[in-house]
Amino acid sequence: MKISTRAGRIEPFYVMEVAKAASELAREVAHSSRPMIFLNIGEPDFTAPPAVQEAAAKAIRDGATQYTQATGLMALRERISQWYADRFGAQVPARRIVITAGASAALQLACLALIDAGDEVLMPDPSYPCNRHFVSAAEGNAVLIPTTAAERYQLSADKVRQAWTPRTRGVLLASPSNPTGTSIHPDELRRIHEVVKQHDGITMVDEIYLGLSYDDTYGHTGLTIDDQLISINSFSKYFNMTGWRLGWMVVPEALVPVVERLAQNLFICASTVAQHAALACFEPDSLAEYERRRAEFKARRDYFIPALESVGLTVPVKPDGAFYAWAHCRDWCERLGVKDSWDLAFTLMRESHLAVTPGRDFGTAETADFLRFSTASSMEHLQESIARLKALAG
DSSP: OOOOHHHHTOOOOHHHHHHHHHHHHHHHHTTSSSOOEEOSSOOOSOOOOHHHHHHHHHHHHTTOOSOOOTTOOHHHHHHHHHHIIIIIOOOOOGGGEEEESHHHHHHHHHHHHHOOTTOEEEEEESOOHHHHHHHHHTTOEEEEEEOOGGGTTOOOHHHHHHHOOTTEEEEEEESSOTTTOOOOOHHHHHHHHHHHHHTTOEEEEEOTTTTSBOOTTTOOOGGGTOTTOEEEEESSSTTOOGGGOOEEEEOOGGGHHHHHHHHHHHTSSSOHHHHHHHHGGGSHHHHHHHHHHHHHHHHHHHHHHHHHHHTTOBOSSOOOBTTEEEEEOHHHHHHHTOSSHHHHHHHHHHHHOEEOEEGGGGOSSSGGGEEEEEOOSOHHHHHHHHHHHHHHHO
16 A cells, blocks of 8 residues: 655654553553553643533533534633633634644644645754644644753744745744743744744744743743734643643634634534533633642642752753653663663663653754653652652662
């Protein structure tokens, strides 16, 4: 069977390859004194709050399960609009919000609407691998620009300006970022957007971890800059609804009918049950619970980063959001006699029954010297993970 060139350009998602290996080993050691601890997947250990679960059940009981319009329930778009106003002081009209089948669908729709074959999109290295594959699937080319700890592993306006060519279509950023948990300073994002506008380009910002910000300096949406910036968001992370596959995008008003036309043909609509459930995310009790959970994620970060560094796994930039630790592991590779973070991840899996993510997925800028730890797991698991690392380090 002949496979398309497009499909051939998509690399494996190595995070999932590691997860499969870890799951297989986990079954073998499930009843041992050291069952597998998973710090490799970026998924909250919390589930949807009670009001959200009940709203989903009610939608099913009431038969509210048929298609919605492709842009989503207007009531949900309006509640998201109000959330932006209340939480971030951003005026985002509901008519510019499109509900999607997860942030992944939003990124696909944005790329298909705006990228032509051969267009280049600038992205930081390291960055989330699926984002560059959305560009590739739209026949574009993701151009990874190496970043440093001094830059918080984010692009700068100067780097965007220097990298821009006649083929460049725009930038795809993430703030806070996976794998580093770092955000772009609002002033720098504004400068980047100005450079992009000077070239009549597009600025897309993945903001799916925006709700999980822990530093007032960075906890701002780029949507306050102007109405031309495109924001991608999701109910998966802050709202703890990963498997519900529900997200949204905010686009310039002129782009809404284009995205709607694509969505009608590619997805029809996002899950109706998930949309009705998500309305309850914005009830006072649910928002209070989300804020309690955000405080818990912050407490985990505040414990885990110093603990990691105490065993020689240095985190060059303290994450200001999300639930990741991007840790330099070259010393550990040399100590254990392994080549890079890929081999180290499998060593930790076998020796310590600890699943973590090697840097391989996230680019090529020294990523072989880094591991990504997810702090979305419980404090008990994080503490036990540190104990196992200390034992292995001797």
